[in-house]
Amino acid sequence: MSLAGPCVEHVVGNVTSAAGRSRRPANENCYIRMPTDNQDEFVFPRSSQPVVIWCLLDGRAGHENQVLGLAEALARYTPANVIRIPLNRGFRGIGAITPWTTPFLTQQPEPDLVIGAGHRSHIPLLVAARQFGGKSIVLMRPSLPLRFFDICLVSDSDHAVRGADRVIRTRGVLNRIQPATKRDPRQGLILVGGPSKHFYWSDQQVFEQTAAIVHRTDDVQWRVATSRRTPAGYLNLCTTQNLQAGIIHPDDVDSLWLPTTIARMEYAWVTQDSMSMTFEALTAGCRVGVIELACRARSRVTTRAVQLGNSGDVTRWSDWSVSEQLNLPQTNYREADRCAAIIMERLSTRELRRRAS
Numbered sequence: 001m002s003l004a005g006p007c008v009e010h011v012v013g014n015v016t017s018a019a020g021r022s023r024r025p026a027n028e029n030c031y032i033r034m035p036t037d038n039q040d041e042f043v044f045p046r047s048s049q050p051v052v053i054w055c056l057l058d059g060r061a062g063h064e065n066q067v068l069g070l071a072e073a074l075a076r077y078t079p080a081n082v083i084r085i086p087l088n089r090g091f092r093g094i095g096a097i098t099p100w101t102t103p104f105l106t107q108q109p110e111p112d113l114v115i116g117a118g119h120r121s122h123i124p125l126l127v128a129a130r131q132f133g134g135k136s137i138v139l140m141r142p143s144l145p146l147r148f149f150d151i152c153l154v155s156d157s158d159h160a161v162r163g164a165d166r167v168i169r170t171r172g173v174l175n176r177i178q179p180a181t182k183r184d185p186r187q188g189l190i191l192v193g194g195p196s197k198h199f200y201w202s203d204q205q206v207f208e209q210t211a212a213i214v215h216r217t218d219d220v221q222w223r224v225a226t227s228r229r230t231p232a233g234y235l236n237l238c239t240t241q242n243l244q245a246g247i248i249h250p251d252d253v254d255s256l257w258l259p260t261t262i263a264r265m266e267y268a269w270v271t272q273d274s275m276s277m278t279f280e281a282l283t284a285g286c287r288v289g290v291i292e293l294a295c296r297a298r299s300r301v302t303t304r305a306v307q308l309g310n311s312g313d314v315t316r317w318s319d320w321s322v323s324e325q326l327n328l329p330q331t332n333y334r335e336a337d338r339c340a341a342i343i344m345e346r347l348s349t350r351e352l353r354r355r356a357s
Contacts, residue, residue, distance in 0.1 A: 050079040052109045056116035056125055058087050062276050063117040066139045069176040071115055073340035083108055087124055105132060119143050135347055153339055157300045172279040174336045179285040180263040188220040188267035193274035194229025198301040199293040203233035206271060209291045209317050213269055214245050216324060220267060223248055267326055272305055282333040287326035288314045
């Protein structure tokens with residue numbers, strides 16, 4: 001896999017184009033407060049120069065959501081120039097190392113941070129950090145030894161990982177969600193996934209739970225957002241049984257629809273197969289219910305689902321069917337912001353290389 005193809009820049013914060021960096025006034029002394037692991041706050045000065053962040057995107061929506069979520073969180077805390085770099089699918093592994101596969105990167109501002117997620121990004125991430133400088137940050141447990149990367153964001157359910165000096169434990173899945181200041185109690189969203197290796201899927205079971213939610217809360221205007229994994233059988237049931245809810249297909253909306261929509265929702269239901277959507281709803285601050293499925297076998301995903309149900313931060317459908325109450329999350333799940341704070345704490349301003357414009 002090569003680092004190749006068109007580079008589409010995504011600008012966040014106080015920045016200029018890829019060709020240069022903006023400067024803050026030299027006498028401006030700006031400080032911000034950020035949450036750390038133990039929820040205490042620490043103070044650090046904003047840099048007068050934007051931090052250049054390269055985001056390596058492997059084409060998988062879940063991975064890209066995590067990478068951009070972290071980059072945008074960093075940009076909320078310090079001026080940043082966030083650059084999206086799509087990975088060419090034509091090369092894999094050692095193919096990323098050949099020097100002629102990365103000439104277009106020389107046209108970009110050299111990175112302070114290089115972020116990637118997913119197996120296909122690991123070698124390009126290391127190559128980019130070594131060839132162009134910057135600290136390498138990998139999301140999710142890498143297939144390569146942890147010591148190869150500067151910082152590894154690893155799930156707290158992955159107990160096999162060692163190396164506290166470079167590991168940041170994450171509570172759930174990072175994402176791009178930013179909660180709105182106000183939520184509409186008359187609006188609700190039902191997020192439907194599909195078959196997975198962790199849960200047994202049943203069109204009928206999922207539809208019956210969906211229909212009960214819509215029927216028993218008729219004071220809420222519900223929309224059902226499906227995914228590319230959602231079976232046609234479930235959609236057919238929604239149509240033939242005249243489900244009183246709008247159906248949103250993934251091809252009908254852009255990538256920003258879910259983050260902006262769910263941030264305004266008071267209520268969200270998620271099928272149990274999708275941990276990423278569950279944590280997006282929790283990050284948004286919604287009251288979250290889980291449409292239940294039978295587990296195939298014990299895994300990190302099914303264990304996390306059980307833990308969330310036991311914590312009370314989400315409400316299982318079987319519990320809601322008795323009480324008709326959705327719990328308000330008691331835990332702060334803004335993981336992208338929390339991890340960004342820890343990264344900035346570990347990588348002091350002096351460690352981030354500064355270049356004159």
